[in-house]
Structure formats: structure tokens, C-alpha cells
Amino acid sequence: MRALASLLLLIVSLVSPAAAQEDRPAEAPEKLEIGISTDEIAISSDFRGADLTIFGAIEGYDPALLAQRKYDIVVALEGPKDNNTVRIKERVFGIWVNRRSMTFELVPESYSLSSTRDVETIADPAVLNGVGVGIQHIRLTPVGFVGDGSNLTEFRDAFRRLKESGGFYQRDPGGVQFISASLFKATVKLPANVPNGTHIVRAHLFRDGVFISEKALPLRVMKTGIEQMISTAAYDHSLAYGAFSVFLAALTGWLASVVFRKD
Amino acid sequence: MTVYLPIAELSVNIFIILGMGAAVGFLSGMFGVGGGFLITPLLIFYNIPPIVAVATGANQVVASSMSGALSHFRRGTLDVKLGTVLLFGGLAGATVGIWIFALLRRVGQLDLVISLLYVVLLGTVGTLMLLESIRAMRRSATNQPVSLRRPGQHNWVHRLPLKMRFKKSKIYLSVIPVIGLGFCIGILTSVMGVGGGFIMVPAMIYLLRIPTNVVVGTSLFQIIFVTAYTTVVQATTNYSVDIVLAFILMVAGVIGAQYGVRVGQKLRGEQLRALLALLVLAVGARLAVDLVVTPDDVYSVISEGVYR
Structure with missing residues (x-):
């Protein structure tokens, strides 16, 4: 073969x-x-x-x-090539809304x-x-x-x-x-x-x-660099990244409640 | 000093973000609200893409609701059973919300819908709060007795089936409106990046007749989990959680909140509510202006990110 x-x-x-x-x-x-x-x-x-x-x-x-x-x-x-979408805003009932669009292939x-x-x-x-x-x-x-x-x-x-x-x-x-x-x-x-x-x-x-x-x-x-590491993690290991974001937030919240505890 | 936000893909002044987080944290401590409904529009004003602002806002609310819920838990003003039932609805709502979010993004109407929802929501809540606080101020000026509706009164909500006993809240209530309320707030969490406390608290008090002392703690309890879930789902489906931005906001926010609480205890309730109402209306008005004013460029181009 x-x-x-x-x-x-x-x-x-x-x-x-x-x-x-x-x-x-x-x-x-x-x-x-x-x-x-x-x-x-x-x-x-x-x-x-x-x-x-x-x-x-x-x-x-x-x-x-x-x-x-x-x-x-x-x-x-x-x-690197990717599909790109161009959109145009038009006024609808006084508000600017994306109306028509066109996607170009692999530009x-x-x-x-x-x-x-x-x-x-x-x-x-x-x-x-x-x-x-x-x-x-x-x-x-x-x-x-x-x-x-x-x-x-x-x-x-x-x-x-x-x-x-x-x-x-x-x-x-x-x-x-x-x-x-x-x-x-x-x-x-x-x-x-x-x-x-x-x-x-x-x-x-x-x-x-x-x-x-x-x-x-x-x-x-x-x-x-560190920013690129973060961005790579966000795209390639998104679940772990999301879980870590939550963990960091929970930790910050918990620390704040301990540090500023009124006893 | 500038800091580069890796997901939003732009450089921002760290002090502006710190100031934003501290100011919103201060207000949230003062008024006892989560602050998500202020942080997301503020980030949009500062040119953070709405998709990132919403997902990052949800992440930031995890921190502020966590510290709030813990102190309520210590004081015993948190009904875990009621919060868990709310949470079931909340998670389902957040899942639907994420689906709506992705759909809107695909058809290119996400930014518009986020702005419109904020204008409608902030406009309605702000107006209601302002009217209510003005009435309260008039009452106290003329020394009329405050006529609150009796919490024992029943309405249509209490005739629904599938009742459950919530010991901590001392109520016997159908789970249908509780799950329904959680569901609606869950949608708002994933589409708007808010915890939804500013809608949930009045709805629990006036609609479900839940005793006021457990309402705030219980709503914060379920907000932690719904916003945590939303953060993870946003991170995996839209890759739009900016951890750097979220971390700066949450650190400044929790510190600001501590000072806000102290100031809030010295001010009078109705004046405080009137101030918050004006602030909410101002943010809504600013977003409304952006929708109406002719944009600099009617064209926009985005890369699909499919081949990233």
C-alpha cells in the first residue's frame, strides 16, 4: 500500500x-x-x-x-489566513444595527x-x-x-x-x-x-x-512572554484556564472575607 | 503604567482599571449589590470588546459574591436549601444563555443586544428605584408610618404545586417559581455578565415573599455558582475570559467594597437608593447614546478565528 x-x-x-x-x-x-x-x-x-x-x-x-x-x-x-467578515451598520428605528455582511474566504x-x-x-x-x-x-x-x-x-x-x-x-x-x-x-x-x-x-x-x-x-x-502563555492557555487548555479563573476569583473573595472580617 | 490584556488584545492603563474596580467595589459594598451590572458597561466604555467584558464581568462577580456570601454564612443569614433550588434553575438558564450568546455572536448582533439589554434593564431598574426612594423620602418628610405589605399575605405564586419546606427561611413554597426565577437570572448572567442580585433580591422579597434577612445571603450563594459556571463555559466556548483584567478588577473590587460598607452604614437608606438609581440611569443613558449616535465608521471587520 x-x-x-x-x-x-x-x-x-x-x-x-x-x-x-x-x-x-x-x-x-x-x-x-x-x-x-x-x-x-x-x-x-x-x-x-x-x-x-x-x-x-x-x-x-x-x-x-x-x-x-x-x-x-x-x-x-x-x-496566517482566516475567514474575515465585513459588516455594515445601518440605522433602524434610530439605532445603528449591523445589517449586511460579507465573509471573505481565507484572506x-x-x-x-x-x-x-x-x-x-x-x-x-x-x-x-x-x-x-x-x-x-x-x-x-x-x-x-x-x-x-x-x-x-x-x-x-x-x-x-x-x-x-x-x-x-x-x-x-x-x-x-x-x-x-x-x-x-x-x-x-x-x-x-x-x-x-x-x-x-x-x-x-x-x-x-x-x-x-x-x-x-x-x-x-x-x-x-507571560501574556502569550496566558493566551495560549486560554485557547489550548480552555477548561483548565476557566477553572483556574474561577479558583482565583473564589480565593480572592475568600481572602477578602478573612482579612476584613469584623470580630 | 500600562498592562497588556492577553484576551482583550489591547493595552490598558492599570490605574484606570484599578480605579474602576475600586469604585464599583465601593458602590457594591455601599448598596449591597454585586456590581456586575456596572462593571460590564464601564469596561465597554473603556473600549474592551463587549464579548470580553461580559465573560470577565462574570468572573469578577465570583469574587465579590464569594466574600459577601461567606460573611452571610457566618451570620447565619443564608438558606442553603433555597439557594440550591435556585441554583438548579440558574445553571439551566446560564446554559441557555450561553447558547443565545454564541448565536448572537455568529450573526454579528452580540454587541447590539448586550447594549440594548443593558439600556432596557438599567433604565427600568433605575426608574423603579428612583420612584420608590422618592416616595420613601416624601413619607419620612411628612412623618407618615411606613406601610409595608404584610409578609404573610399570599398571592398566585403560593397556589402552585410541588411545595417544599425551607426551614431556614421559615417558608413553605412551590419550587416552580424558585427554579423559574433562577432560570431567568441565569440567562442574564451569561448574556450580560451580571450576577443578577439587583433583580433577584426584589423578586424574592416581593414575589416569593421570602423573609428579607435571608434574601441577600441566599441570592449571593447561588450567584457564586452560576457565575463560576458561566465563567468556565465562556472560557471553553468563546475564549473570552481575560484573567488579567478579571484579577485586577476583583482585587480592587473587594478592597473598595470594604470601605463602601462602612460609608453605607452611615447614610440613610432612601437617600442611598436614590443615589444608586441616578447612577444606574446615567450608565443606561450613556449606553443609549452610543446606540443612537452615528458611528465613526459604519463598517467593521472581524476575523472568524476558525483557523486559530
């Missing part, structure tokens, strides 16, 4: 690169290589945001195109973008939408969406605006700099309220507005 499975896996791994190459220009010789010094970051609870530097190189580039600055690099740090909790220049000028919106890179082009797919789509834009815009104003989504046009001909350095920001979990560093290479290749690396972000 296991032998069969590994054989299947082998076939799949042999077949899939060929299949993947078919929907991309096969003639593109350029490849992107990136590296980060660590694949795990421990953050203390007084963390107020930081920069993360990623180094990379373009391999198999065309020197003439490079000299004309035809290559563009976009590096994104995507946070990153945080998103920090760094590029050689403004992403919107690198490629056509259609290309960016296809790759899903850029705050305006992240895939926002509504869950169980039925309707004419007229208010889809409204909710997407609200989502992006709220994420940007909350500091979860950031962009830095000019955050990617070439240090030598093909070697580059990208700076992405970890927001102060960076979500715990596996983030993904995703680098995209564009040549003259055409998407060439992509390279991704995982980055585990772990918060440390």
Missing part, C-alpha cells in the same frame, strides 16, 4: 512540473532565489513592530534588460508589501489580479456568494481600508533595492499586532509588466 502511494507520489511529482510549465511562458529563463536568516521569529509581548530583511537574486537574467531596469520585484509577507490576517516601485505601475491590474499581489489585488472571494455583485466592490474596498488603517496591511514602494546587478534586498514590516502563526514570504519577479516567476518561503512567528 505504502509502496503504491509513494509510486503515485513519484508520478505526480514527475508530471506536475511539466504541467505547471505549460501555463507559463516556457521560454523564460529567469528564476528568483530568496533567503531569510531564520525561518522562525520569537517576539516578546512588548513588541512594537519591526522590519524583516530578505535577500534574493535573479538568476538567468538578461543583462540588457537589467540595465534598462525592466525587471521588477515585489516581495510580500502574508500573515491573510496581515500583509506587508515591498516593491521596486509602486505595484500599480509594475503591471496591468489584470496581471496583478491574476497573481494576487498588491493590497488592491489580493484575492477576496466571498463565501457562499449569491447576488449581482453590485455591493462586492463596496465590501472589498471597506475591507482593504479597515485593514490598512488598522496597520495590518502595509505597503512600501521602494522597499526592494538592488545591491548589485542582480542581487536585491527587500524590507517588509512586521506590524506591532502581528498575528501568531505561519507567515509566508512570497517574492514575485516581473519582466516589463509580465509575471515571470514566484518563490515562497515559510516564516513562523511565535509570540513569547
